[in-house]
Amino acid sequence: MNLLGEIREAIKGFYSLAVGMGVTGKYFFRPEVTVHYPRKTVDNVSTYSGHVELQPGKKNPDGADCIVCGTCVRNCPSGCLTLEVLELMEENPDLEKKPKKIKKLKALIYDYSYCSLCGQCIENCPVTALGFSQHVYWAEFDRKAIKMDLVARLKDQLNAKKEAM
Template identity: 40%
Template sequence: MTVSSLLAEAATGIKSLLVGLGITGKALTKPAVTVLYPMGEVRNLDTYRGHVELIGKEDDPAVPRCIACGACVRACPSSCIAVGCFVGGGASGPAGREAEEMAGELIARAEAMAPAPQKGCKTPGTFILDYSLCSLCGQCARACPVDSLRFSQHVYYVGSSRADFRLDLLARLREQALAAPAQPAVAAPAADAKEPQ
C-alpha cells in the first residue's frame, strides 16, 4: 500500500466518523420521546393504540353493539379473538363453553377460533381477546359491520404471565359502564309553568 492510499482511506474513515457523530449529536440535543415510567407519565394518549375493546350501545352502555356475526374473528390474522353466542339461557359454541368452564385459562387457538355463530345469534355470550397474541393491526375493528370495536387507551396494562393478558371484553365493558358517570336526565318543562310576558 502506498502512503497516498493510506491517507485517502484515513480521510474517508474520519469523514464517516464525523458524519456519525453529527447524527448522534443531533439526536442527543432533541427532547426525549421515551417516557421513563414511573418518573414521568404519558401525555399523548389520543394517539395511543391499546388493545381493542367493545363499544356499548348508546341507550345501555353495559350492552355491546356487537351482533356476534364473527367478522372480527375471521378478519384477525393473529387468531386472538373468540366470540361465543348467547342463545337462550347462556353462552354456546366452542368459545362460549370453554370460557365458562375454564374461567381464565388459555383456550387453545384451534378451539377459540369459533366458526360462524349459530343462526339467530344476535348477542355475544363471551368475547375473549388474547392480548399476548394481538398485533394491534386493527383488522377486527375495520371488519366490524356495526362499529362495535375500538382501540383502548389502557396504557398502563401489566401482567406477570400470559394468562393475565387474556381479556374478557364483555366484563370490561360492564366495568366501564359502572365506572362512567351517569348522564343527567334533561328535565322536561312543566306544562303548567307560566311563560314570561
C-alpha cells in the same frame, strides 16, 4: 509519512474532535428531552392504538352494539378473538309463529398475546362495536393474565363511569 505530516494529521484530528466537543457542549445546556417513567408520562397516548376493546354502544348504552355476526373472528389474522354466544328464545313468543332465537353476546375472549394490532376486526365490524383502547401501560408477569373477556371489561368500565358520576 514524515514528521510534518504526522503533526498535520494530529492537528486535523484534534480540530475535528474540538468541533464535535463543541456540538456536545452546546447540547449539554439544552433542557432534558427524556421522560422518566413512571414519575412522568408522555402526553401523546391518545393517538396510540392500544389493545382491542368493545366500545360502549350507541343503541345499547349498557353494553356493546355487537350483533354477534362473527366477522371480527373470521378476519383476525392470528385468531386471537373467540365469541361466546348466548342463544335465547324470544321472550314474548307469537303463538302462531315459530319462536325466534335471539343471539346475544355472552363473552368475547381476546388473547392480547397473539394480537398484532392490525385493526382488521375494527375495520370489518359492521356496527363499529370494536375500537382501539388507550390502555397502553399494561404489563403482566403471566402470559395467561393478558387473556381477557372484553364484555366483562366493558361492563367494569361502564360501572366505574357510573360510580364516578
